[in-house]
Amino acid sequence: MPSNSFLALGLLEEYSLKLRKPEEQQLKTAIQRVMVIFKSNLFEALLGKSHF
Template sequence: DAHRALELLEEYHSQLMQPQDRPLRNAIERVIRVFKSRLFQALLDIQEFYETTLLDDTKSAQQKTFETLQVVSKWEQ
């Protein structure tokens, strides 16, 4: 889970207090910013949508269409 990975990364980051840890802290801060970026979050949403809607064989094409239109409406706002 990406959110749990981010939490673990932030926790690890918070433990780096020594002066020699500064380069690693800076590098981890960059990774955290990427994880928190809007694009990354959108990609996670797309992956979840794909797995829970489009790959669900129990849903009809009509249901998938309805859910796809709901998702796109959310993203367009």
């Protein structure tokens, strides 16, 4: 069963693909930054999913 963070990442990716208008680019950039954080080892370690 996928974790909540994995599901959130998938939803963020789907939503960011829909952002195409020039006025949405700042939001798209912010979402992409959050996605990078969700994919990081540190974030997973903070969630207790990974060990260093």
